[in-house]
Amino acid sequence: MTKGEARRRDVRHRPAAPLFFLAPALIIVFAVLIYPICFSIVVSLFDWPLSAGAGERHFVGFGNYVDLSADPEFWNSVKLQLGFIFIAIPIELLLGFAAALLLNREFFGAKIVRTLLLLPVFFLPILSGMTWRFMLQPRYGPLNALLISLGVPEMTWLGNPLMAYVAVIVQDIWRMWPFMFMLLYAALTNIPAEMLEAAEIDGAGFWRRLRSITVPMLVPTMLTGLLLRIIDALRVFSEVYVMTEGGPGNATLLFSLYTQRQAFSYQKVGMASAMAIFLLILSIVFAVTLVRKNMSLDVLEEKAGG
């Protein structure tokens, strides 16, 4: 049956039928996603203390947004968040790409290496934060134990603002570069071998083949990986929270952590909601970019033979 016939058949069904199937998901999504977002927008227009009664809520219009733009801690968290994204993700991409090139061959144990390399991606984020916190502990932490045994003075890594920030980034690189590897390796194995062989016969060396064939063929996957990682990194919370709680001071207070602190420590729900909406808009921009660039319902269905 052709696609056109399938469509005509479907049209014959009562129009209520798809709604029946979609209703449960729509109700849930409305209740715990769309309504909360709308509610957040409303709250962000109020001076809204967390635990006070309704009488102490005051409409302030865009006051919270104006206050945020004058809040140095807000800009600090934006800066830390952007730094996190722009340092961690390119390194993850490079490591993942290098590993994909390196491991795209058969040697003894290659399959085991490729599989086990993925384990950190599935390590629970909070465990990752805790393990890194452990490794960086003074005296008994493995890193300091190593330094001491080498005669180098130890360091309270997570007590130092710069080092704590670096540690949070290294933690993310450690956990997520294998994700880039996984995507790029899958794409690499999809490049037709004849293409590379033909280039080799024509005298193209390794670098030439890399530059003219491999990299151009992998660019779409790289972009996808970058977007997925950016969307993920924008909402990073748990691993940093258990590792440093945003500290020392606010040295690792990434955007989500500051939002959470604003709402539940400072109890300024209106301000926190304004931050939440800011982040939401940013995430939607990246998510829509990813979806438009990458996702086609038709392609997906044709591929599956539906």
Add this chain to the structure above:
Amino acid sequence: MMNNQKTRRLALNVLIAITAFVVLLLELYPIGITLLNGFRRDVIILSGKPFELGQLTFRSYQLVLGNRQFLAAMRNSLVIGLASTAISVLAGAMASYGISRFHFRGRNALAYSFLVFRMLPQVSLVISLYIMFRTLGIRDTIFGISLAHASFNVPYVIWMLLPFFAAVDRSYEEAAEVDGCSRFGIFFRVFLPIAAPGLVVSAVFAFINSWNEFLYALILTGVNAKTATIAVNGLLGGDSLTWGQVCAAGTIMLVPVFVFTVAMQRFLIRGISAGGVKG
């Protein structure tokens, strides 16, 4: 000449193999040390003594498994994971079926919206969920947190299932329709059994999403519905750094995740980036 080239290739391969194993060891070190420390006592870890075989003990596991709060949190995590998975797979499968089998106006827009929903930051939702749940009296209940987990799992399951559903041949449904089966009956009695593998895969990943979740649990639960991720973090609270117990508890949480991950290897890319990557 030919021989020379062969030797060079072999040498290169050996070099790469060695590099790969060294990188792998470094990469797995943090996981290894977590697994190992679960079998060492807190005092030994804090003393900074280098590892010896004689240190191995089940003491930390005994403490964790005798810790009622942790056990209750594990049970909560299990119940919440199962509940949110059940809700999400049922609602998600129905929605996915609606999208893949009916051509209605706004079909694409709806499907893409679900995909965008899946990528929204939790911190953007958690504040209003907190206020809503407090007002409704469902904060710190299993029901409330399961529902919150459904907010990311429903869109997730929909996109996990779309390729599976698209691959199911329509002729089965058509045959059932000719036999006079209702659309509803077709879905539950004909379609779902055929699409069962997809349901299992998406259920497993949805469960893991819920099992690993931290921020919603931190804000939306307190004493009663506390989950295992919060309890593990709580083991590190206060002045006592009970690393041995933390690692033992963490290992217990990690085992189901790694087992499922290995079992689902074929679907990993799909699972981790549902909808974000073609095919």
